[in-house]
Structure formats: structure tokens, C-alpha cells
Amino acid sequence: MTSSPSPLSRIHGCLAGGAAAEGVVLARTPDAREFMVPGEFGPREEDDGAIRLGAAGQLSLYTADALLEVLEWANAGVYADQSACVWLAFLRWARGQGIPLPSSAPPVPERWIDGQPAARRALPARPDWASSLAGGEMGTPARPLGTAFDDGAAAARSAPFGLVVGTPAEAVAAMAADGASLTHGHASAVHAAVAVALAVREIAEGSGVREATATTREGLPGARGAAPDVIAAVDAALDGVPLSEGSAAARTLHEALAASLAAEAAAASGAVLPEAFSAAIRRTAEAGPDAAAIAGALLGVHWGIDAVPALWRVRLDGEDIAVGLSTALAAASGAD
Template sequence: MPAPLLSPDSGLDPAWPEYADSVRAALLGGALGDALGAGGLCDQHPLPRATGADAPAGPRGTGGPAAVLQISAGTQLALYTLDALQEVVEWANQGHAADETACLWLAYLRWLHTQGEHHPAEAPRPLPRRIDELEVLHAVRDPDATVLEALRSGRMGEVERPLLPDTHGAGAVLRSAPFGLLPHVGWRTLAPLAINGAALTHGHPEAQTAAAVHGFVVHAAVQARREGVPRPVAEAVAAARETAGNLTRPVAETLARLDDAVRAARREDLDPEALPRLLGVGGAAPETLAGGLGAALRAEAEAPGAPDPQAVFRRAVELATGHDGAPAATGAIAGAVTGAALGTSALPPEWCARLDAGDAVSETAECWLREVGAAPAA
């Protein structure tokens, strides 16, 4: 009998050969979906599908050199989230406990400094880390206004004492995929980490819940890949939906939007172009999460068994970014989940070659994998 995809007290094993590959694919996949959505390429042109030396240089009709795919601030903060979690693991490996939420806050303050912002006078000054030297993470890429406002305050947002209690946007969801990559922990540990991390900048309970559910889905997708289930994205979303029902906090809106995504992906008569409209993709965290997951679910449903994982990944990103709502956000969610479920073989190499943060994402992933004791690459 296969293991549950989300267990209360046990989780991913970094010794699995699939673990390291899924970590790389989740981070790179999320960055690709973010960059393709942020650049508007998918809104204006069909996505390039050819590979190899004869592949077109850029989106069809441009006639110019290959366009650079630029990540947004969402991917920058996702990498800082992973670095904060790595710092926690470093302390644990040395036999010391660390305040996980404080590590996240200090990491986000270090990111704030990379954006040319003054350090808040009321906040402690974090020590620099290697990630702060990565140049692409200093680029100012339309950062979320809510995130900036919260971090500029110099105060650490908490669930019980929210800084911005009505903030309902998806900024915290986008940086939460790394929580799902934590090894050895179950959802009872993952949930408060993600919720408290979201509360640093987003005070609305459903925004915090949606962030936790995104972590659940990524975690379950890695486990589903390990178990070899035929539809890993669908199984991961189902496991996350069931687990989210156990949370003792506001969750109704997030669950409703998840159910919308599952129903939309299953409809045989659905016009794929209507998927974002049907899900109501907007700026709210539950809607944005559902939009990204709905795209990943639909892509998998159109090609069960993933005979061509790159085709599934392309389709997921195409559906997630081909709308006027929040294409970078939904693209990042679809890319991270599909990558975690299918691995690096699903990532189109010509897209990876054009990603401006490819080296930064890979370096951050490898640092993480070394620290958690993952199996080395074959």
C-alpha cells in the first residue's frame, strides 16, 4: 500500500534519488513560470515549442534574438525563503535550535536591502549570507507593494498581531513553495512554518492558509513522484485539499477555490481559454493559488501518464500565463508544482537557457541539497 502523500509527522527523505531532482525542478519550474508570465510572452505569442539547434530564436513573430526570461520579485523571495530555511537547518546540524519565523523575517529584510531600500531603524540588522551576493536578486522587478510596506515598517508581522490584517493578495503564496521541500517533517510542522512566514507580510487568514496549501501541494507532488502515481499533480492537490481541512483556522475560501480548480480541470467540454475566467483568477491569494493549480491539473489531464513531460510542463505554463489576471503568479505556482511532480526532464532546455536567474536558482538549490544531505547527482 503506498504511503500517504501528506503525513502529520513524517515527510520527504533527501536520500531518495527523486528528492534532489524534484527540488531542482520545483525551483527552476517556478522561476520559468514566473518569468514567462512576468514578461507577457505568453499573452502575446504562442510559446516556442521546438528544441535543439534549429529552435526559433524567440517567440514566433519576433524575428529577433532569443528573449531573456526575467524572474520577478516573487522568485527572488522564494529563493530567500529557501535560504532562510537552510539557515534553520544549518543551526540544527550544529545542534542548536533556531526561530524559524525570525530567520524568514531577517532573510526578507536582507532581500529588502537588495532592492535599494533603507534598513528599517526598528529592525535588527541581519548578518549577510552568500545569497546576498547573487546579482540577479538585486534587480528591482515590480515587488509586491504589500511586502514592501510590511518590511519597511521594521516590525515582524504575526498571526496574532498582524501588520496588515486585511491584506489578501498572493505575495506570500508565491514565496511558499520551498516549505514543501523541507525533508523529514510532516504537515503539522510544515503548516505553522508557512502560515507564520506568510503572516510576516500578509495579515489576512486566508492568504496565510493559501500559502500553507501551496507548500502542501509541492510536498505531496514530490511524494507522489516517489510513489510513481500516474497523475501526481491531481493526487497532490487532492491530498493537500484533504489535509487543509484539518487546519484550525479560516480555510473555507481556499478550499472552495481548490474545488473550483479540480472541477474545471475535469470538464471534458471546457474551452481551455476559459479556464482562468472560470477560476476567477485575480489578485486574491486563494484565487491565484487555484489558477496556478488549475492550469497544472488541466495540463496533466490532457496528457495522462505524462508520455512527454515537457509537453505537460509547457501546457501548464501556457494555461497559467495566458490571461490578463496575475500571469506571473499563476505561472510560478503551476511551474513549481508540475516541476516537483515530473522532475527536471519536464523543463524545456531552451527555456532554461534563457532564464536570467538560472545560475542563481541552481546555486541556491545545490547549497540546500548539500545542507540537507541529499543524494548527489548521478
């Protein structure tokens, strides 16, 4: 039986695990089958060796930085609006991606993360949903932006919302819904993000993946009227059956949960944690990098940073950012 990871290890595992998982799958698309041979999953020799951050990896780090900013203000005795801090963090990300922001957008003073090359490195292709940020207006659950976007990108960046131990489930759900509504206003995308954040919260508090998933399922109907296909996705993952239909966000969530649950079962049967971790990401590969990012974050917070394959961590372009943010977030939240 493995020992319980420290809070710092869980935070680091979540951030680095999600980013690395997304990165290794992004490096292999569009044909994920070419790297499905066990033992050969990871950076290819013909690559430069680096695992690049994708949109989910970058924005997960920016989400963590926004939460860090809120905690820093709170520790100084000053209230800071969490939703606004996340929005401003996303605008800083957008600016780093070269996305023009209108004059109506608020000023976005730089923070430490903005000076880190990996966090600002331009993506190969700008996601369609980046248009939600380009307008310079803040989306909210009451007036969400990007209502046509039903993919899993918002869920793939939402894990950090559940990392601050002691935060009530209702607050975690609200933060995830607020964060998703900045770019993905489709109900399924919002509630998939809520599901990920709630699962991370439960795992960070000490639950296993299955227990956390079941608890998340119980809380979803009260999470602002959860979309039926998201509830069906969680049910199907718990039951070990395919998801017959649903939005892209629901399918992404289902694949990520199914892979994470299978990895937990494999570890319980004696599998070495980094091997179980990489097998889970291999399983999500054909579902896409968003599913991989979610599974990597869930297993990273469950098992801690040591479960993320060492080669992936060494080659992760942005591991230094994950280390810095994890250390600061653990200290600011009193979890170090």
C-alpha cells in the first residue's frame, strides 16, 4: 500500500500531471495509434525531447496563479474577487498568445508567470474558443460567453479549483462554473468543468478516485442544474460502460474518468504507479488531449508528483512553473 502524498505533492502532481499528459498526446496527434505500444509511450526520439504545454496546461497554470493571487490578497487582509482574478489571468494568457484585446478590456498587470516562456509560448493553432476572450468582456454563468462551445477544454483546465483543501464543495462548483463561463457557455461544457473540479476536491481531501467520482455524481444535480449528458457520463464511467451519446464535453469527461478509474484499479492490483499513470493517458489518447489532461490531473492529485513518469517531468516545458506555483499555492493555503 502506498503512503498518502503530501498536500504539496498532490498540488504539484495535479499541475504537472495534467500538463504532461496533455503534452504527450498533443505531440502524437492526429494519429494517436502510432504510439500505443506499451513502453514506447512518451516523447519520440526524433522530437527535441520537450513536452510542450497545450492550452489546457497553460490555462491550468494560469488558473492556479489566479487562485494564488486571491489567497495572497486574503492573507494580507484584502478581499479579491476570485472570478475577476481568473478572468484577468486568462486575459494575460490571451495577451501572451498575441490575441488582440479591445480598449474596453481592463488593464492586466503582469505577474511572475507572465515572464515564464513556457506559459506564453504560442500554441500551434489558436483554439476557436479564444474568441470568447478576444471580446474583452467577462462571461458569467448568468451571461456566459461561447455558448456554442460544447467541448472539454474548460473541464481540462478546471482541476486547480479543487486544490485548496477546506474549500466547501459549493464554492468549488461555483468557481468552476464561473471559470468555464468565461469561454465555454454551453451547459455541458460548464458542468463537465464542475465535475472535474469537484472530483479533484474530493481526492485532495483524501478520497480515492472511485469514491470521489461517486461523491461528485451525488452533488451534480444540485450544481446549477447539471446537464443530463454530464450526469450520464459520470454514471457510465462508474458502471464501466461506454457513453452512448452526449456532447464533446461529456464524452471527454467520460473517457478521462474511465481511464482514471481503471488506473486506480490497476494500482490496487499491484501496478507500479508511473506505469498505471502512463497507461491511463495512453487509454485517453484517441479521445484527445483534453481527456488526457483531465486524467493526468486526477491521478496526479490522487497519487502525488512521484506517480508522473520521471521522463515526462524532466522533459515537461513548464515543470519549473508547476514547481513554483505548487510551492507558493501550498504555502499560501497553509498546506505546505
